[in-house]
Amino acid sequence: MPRADRLADPPAVPAELRSYLTELVRRSDAVCGSRLVSVFAVGSIALGDYRHGRSDVDVNVVVEPSLPDRAVRELADSLTDLPCPAAGLELVLYDADFAARPAGVAGFRLNLNTGPLLRYQVSFDSSESPAFWFVIDRAIGFQSGRLLFGRPVREVLAAPARADQLAAVLDSVRDQARDAGHMSDNRVLNGCRAVVFCRTGRWVAKYRAGQVISESEPDFGLIVGSALRSFERPRAEASDLPPDQVREFLNWVREVVEETVGRQCESADDVPDPS
Numbered sequence: 001m002p003r004a005d006r007l008a009d010p011p012a013v014p015a016e017l018r019s020y021l022t023e024l025v026r027r028s029d030a031v032c033g034s035r036l037v038s039v040f041a042v043g044s045i046a047l048g049d050y051r052h053g054r055s056d057v058d059v060n061v062v063v064e065p066s067l068p069d070r071a072v073r074e075l076a077d078s079l080t081d082l083p084c085p086a087a088g089l090e091l092v093l094y095d096a097d098f099a100a101r102p103a104g105v106a107g108f109r110l111n112l113n114t115g116p117l118l119r120y121q122v123s124f125d126s127s128e129s130p131a132f133w134f135v136i137d138r139a140i141g142f143q144s145g146r147l148l149f150g151r152p153v154r155e156v157l158a159a160p161a162r163a164d165q166l167a168a169v170l171d172s173v174r175d176q177a178r179d180a181g182h183m184s185d186n187r188v189l190n191g192c193r194a195v196v197f198c199r200t201g202r203w204v205a206k207y208r209a210g211q212v213i214s215e216s217e218p219d220f221g222l223i224v225g226s227a228l229r230s231f232e233r234p235r236a237e238a239s240d241l242p243p244d245q246v247r248e249f250l251n252w253v254r255e256v257v258e259e260t261v262g263r264q265c266e267s268a269d270d271v272p273d274p275s
Helices: 015-035 069-080 132-144 162-177 184-200 206-216 218-231 243-269
Strands: 036-041 057-063 089-095 110-114 121-123 146-150
Touching: 015 036, 015 057, 015 069, 015 146, 057 132, 069 089, 069 110, 132 162, 162 184, 162 243, 184 206, 184 218, 184 243, 206 218, 218 243
Parallel strands: 057 089
Antiparallel strands: 036 057, 036 146, 089 110, 110 121
């Protein structure tokens, strides 16, 4: 096992976060000890578009199932006390046996949101949370996760099935359409990423997805361009985009995703029954 006082590949993470992530790994090791299997970054760090002052730090931790519940709670307390230099920390802890399965459910033992611009949240019961963000994060982790400590990502993490990823994308789009406390630029760019995933099967950074959709869908160039410009600013300076245009765009995104899900279901129905 590598040493927990250094990152597996420091140049693979933004310079502004290296000392913070080193301390996060050290505290995880101090609490979990030999039961700590792997720590890796997902989200904007994994996709190569972390923006200081705008992005969260998204981290997955994988542990042996024998880690006691009291240790999970101790880890949540320890990382809450660690000042986050980014907009916030979104950390999810999974048991290794769950992480190794291509599951379509939330499945975490710990979901922790903390930091200067995030509403504090800690949960130890995955049944209380919608599954879609966790499924998407694990898909991004399998595709592009950046190892911070421990065993390589693809040795410990399975990718959710494509059908489960599409279902998660559809649920995420419906959630964004309800405007449940999301910033409008983020809602638009998440929609762009959903469409790019449906078309390519690949996860890309939200900003890059916005560029792709702005170029390929001129009818939505104005609203997507506004979202891109807003996304370039710190989170506290984000613009409020026209609600009607955001709603129209997300309705189109939902239609694209629903069509893709429908084709996926038809394709699955066409598979011969092996019996």
